[in-house]
Amino acid sequence: xxxxxxxxxxxxxxxxxxxxxxxxxxxxxxxxxxxxxxxxxxxxxxxxxxxxxxxxxxxxxxxxxxxxxxxxxxxxxxxxxxxxxxxxxxxxxxxxxxxxxxxxxxxxxxxxxxxxx
Amino acid sequence: xxxxxxxxxxxxxxxxxxxxxxxxxxxxxxxxxxxxxxxxxxxxxxxxxxxxxxxxxxxxxxxxxxxxxxxxxxxxxxxxxxxxxxxxxxxxxxxxxxxxxxxxxxxxxx
Numbered sequence: 001x002x003x004x005x006x007x008x009x010x011x012x013x014x015x016x017x018x019x020x021x022x023x024x025x026x027x028x029x030x031x032x033x034x035x036x037x038x039x040x041x042x043x044x045x046x047x048x049x050x051x052x053x054x055x056x057x058x059x060x061x062x063x064x065x066x067x068x069x070x071x072x073x074x075x076x077x078x079x080x081x082x083x084x085x086x087x088x089x090x091x092x093x094x095x096x097x098x099x100x101x102x103x104x105x106x107x108x109x110x111x112x113x114x115x116x117x
Numbered sequence: 118x119x120x121x122x123x124x125x126x127x128x129x130x131x132x133x134x135x136x137x138x139x140x141x142x143x144x145x146x147x148x149x150x151x152x153x154x155x156x157x158x159x160x161x162x163x164x165x166x167x168x169x170x171x172x173x174x175x176x177x178x179x180x181x182x183x184x185x186x187x188x189x190x191x192x193x194x195x196x197x198x199x200x201x202x203x204x205x206x207x208x209x210x211x212x213x214x215x216x217x218x219x220x221x222x223x224x225x226x227x
Binding site: 003004031033035040041042043044045048055056091093097104105106107108109110111 | 121152157158159160161162165205207212213214215216217218219220
């Protein structure tokens with residue numbers, strides 16, 4: 001396993017279309033995170049999963065956004081009726097939650113760059 | 118994020134030391150991190166420090182934490198051209214949500 005992978009790496013779509021991104025975490029990592037990064041800014045937390053359960057969603061995640069992790073392995077992030085303001089880099093990360101340790105390193109994928117025309 | 122602030126740009130000569138500064142607002146932050154981002158690559162964790170420490174050294178990297186002033190710094194000794202990148206300061210008060218600064222773009226000139 002070489003790390004967190006994300007597909008596609010780039011997506012160009014027209015306003016109003018739906019898009020779906022996929023993230024494959026590092027094997028055995030039980031936690032998976034989604035972040036969004038706009039130009040000139042740091043990543044912003046969107047949501048995270050512990051196995052297949054989605055435990056927290058940021059207020060940034062509007063009703064048009066939905067994330068799933070059906071079998072506790074890969075995850076998908078879908079954006080419906082895309083808007084130009086959705087243009088950003090969408091980053092996925094994973095970590096191994098060791099309840100005995102307070103520190104869990106998040107490993108990031110290369111991201112999916114979305115451009116909404 | 119608005120909870121973490123950093124200067125936007127730093128230019129340094131090859132071989133000199135780089136110092137990147139960061140301030141944060143949440144006194145309940147438990148861990149503070151420095152990430153590196155290069156074009157086309159994901160975020161790479163460089164180092165982290167627990168909030169009850171005031172210094173951590175790892176090869177060319179030195180992290181200093183002033184908890185009273187909520188100030189974090191990263192010093193890179195003997196800066197090389199491969200150190201040119203965007204450096205992000207991040208903090209967490211729990212074990213899942215990272216809050217990042219806007220990033221400092223470091224340019225290393227020959």
